[in-house]
Amino acid sequence: MSFFERLNYDVRVLVYEHMDDIPPLGPGAIYSGFILACHQAKREVEEAAAKAVSKLLKHCKDECAAGREDGQVFSWPCIDIGIPTITAASNFTQLRTITITLPFSALQGFGGSYDVQGFHGVFWPLYPIFSKYFQKVSVQLIDLPSHLPSRKPLDREYFRDWVRELLSDIAAEIPFSRSRGFGFLANDKARKAAKYAAPIKTKHISFYWDTRDGADRAEDVELRGVRYRYDADERKKLGKELNSQLPMQYRVSDEKGKVEEWGLVSTNWWSLSKRENPRVLLGQEEGFTHTEWQFCYSSGIGGKIKPDIEKMQETIGDDWA
Numbered sequence: 520m521s522f523f524e525r526l527n528y529d530v531r532v533l534v535y536e537h538m539d540d541i542p543p544l545g546p547g548a549i550y551s552g553f554i555l556a557c558h559q560a561k562r563e564v565e566e567a568a569a570k571a572v573s574k575l576l577k578h579c580k581d582e583c584a585a586g587r588e589d590g591q592v593f594s595w596p597c598i599d600i601g602i603p604t605i606t607a608a609s610n611f612t613q614l615r616t617i618t619i620t621l622p623f624s625a626l627q628g629f630g631g632s633y634d635v636q637g638f639h640g641v642f643w644p645l646y647p648i649f650s651k652y653f654q655k656v657s658v659q660l661i662d663l664p665s666h667l668p669s670r671k672p673l674d675r676e677y678f679r680d681w682v683r684e685l686l687s688d689i690a691a692e693i694p695f696s697r698s699r700g701f702g703f704l705a706n707d708k709a710r711k712a713a714k715y716a717a718p719i720k721t722k723h724i725s726f727y728w729d730t731r732d733g734a735d736r737a738e739d740v741e742l743r744g745v746r747y748r749y750d751a752d753e754r755k756k757l758g759k760e761l762n763s764q765l766p767m768q769y770r771v772s773d774e775k776g777k778v779e780e781w782g783l784v785s786t787n788w789w790s791l792s793k794r795e796n797p798r799v800l801l802g803q804e805e806g807f808t809h810t811e812w813q814f815c816y817s818s819g820i821g822g823k824i825k826p827d828i829e830k831m832q833e834t835i836g837d838d839w840a
Contacts, residue, residue, distance in 0.1 A: 528563075535567035543615045543653045544571050546720075565614075566607050572614050573605035575647065582644035583625075595643060598625040601661075615654035619645070622662040623728075642685065649689065653721040657821065660728040679770075682726055682781045686768055689719050689783055725782035727820050740778055743816040744771035746824060769824050771817055780820055 526534075535541070540549040541564060554561045579602070586597035601620030648656060729736050746769035772779040814827035 531563060532567065535564055536571075538564070538567075541568045541571070542611055543568070544575065544651045546652050547611075565610050568611065568614055569605050569607055569609040572609075572617075575651070576602040576605065576617070576619075579644050579648055587644075596625070598622065600625070600645075615652075616657075617648075617653060617655075618657040618659055619648070620659045620661050623660055624662065649719050649721050649724060651720060655723040655725070656721050658724075658726045660726065679779075679781075683770075685726070686724075686781060686783050689724055723782065723784040725780055725784075725821070727780040728778070729820065730777045739819045740773045741816060741818060742771035742773055742778060742780060742820070742822070743814070743827060743830070744769065745812050746770075746815045746826075747812045769815055771815065771824070778820065780817070782824075784824070 538550055539545055540547060550564075554564050580600055583595065583598045583600045586595060588594050599622070603617050603619075605614070645658075746767055748767045766783050766785050768781075768783050770779070770781045814830040815824050816827045816830075817824050
């Protein structure tokens with residue numbers, strides 16, 4: 520029996536609570552040897568991690584429910600969001616993937632004028648979640664209003680613009696550089712003071728909605744669309760170290776436009792680079808400078824995004840690289 524195991528359980532729990540590197544709220548590198556060396560320690564640390572994740576989610580839920588009025592930047596209505604139930608038996612793998620449900624009514628201006636200025640409204644109190652080391656955070660939009668975006672083309676396009684701007688803001692906050700602040704949050708002293716200057720560290724962030732009738736929602740539907748990434752020349756300039764971290768954005772939907780998923784994903788965990796590099800803000804439209812796009816598809820919401828080879832060959836021939 521090790522010295523640590525001889526300690527009283529309550530003392531061990533107190534120690535775990537001060538281990539701020541435990542995933543998914545931390546990167547998990549510092550104490551990985553200790554956790555892997557002892558099955559009992561791993562189980563107890565997982566319990567501590569589950570408690571910490573549950574506390575974070577409940578805090579964000581309470582912040583959303585309370586609402587806030589603070590000028591045009593840090594304001595959001597009183598919104599009841601849905602958070603997953605985190606049990607003490609949850610392991611690290613289960614804790615890294617979470618889904619939050621958010622009513623359409625949380626989106627300020629929905630059905631009229633959309634706010635496309637970035638992290639306004641309810642996403643401010645959710646920002647602390649995105650700044651942790653989750654494998655994937657999914658935001659599901661539910662409780663559809665009578666004016667469904669799938670039934671009003673203009674509303675649908677405004678809404679897509681809003682999601683696109685939000686993903687761009689998230690991409691702008693990825694912590695690639697040690698030497699300077701990054702993105703629109705880091706450059707605003709007021710926002711730093713409001714504790715919203717932490718960089719985005721979640722590996723995969725997605726927003727999705729299903730506006731089909733209740734009976735149809737049980738059926739899986741194939742989603743097709745496009746994904747964006749830096750072009751080959753730009754990736755070469757940035758070097759091998761950054762290539763593995765560059766984010767890829769995607770948007771896929773069914774044929775009728777009633778089921779959609781938009782996301783931002785990286786092959787590896789976000790990490791701080793040793794070198795200076797340009798602002799990582801992916802273009803959203805075909806032909807955007809330094810950005811290339813390709814057709815893609817998935818088997819449904821949350822499915823793996825794969826290149827749509829058949830569609831690419833049909834549209835632009837066999838020269839796609």
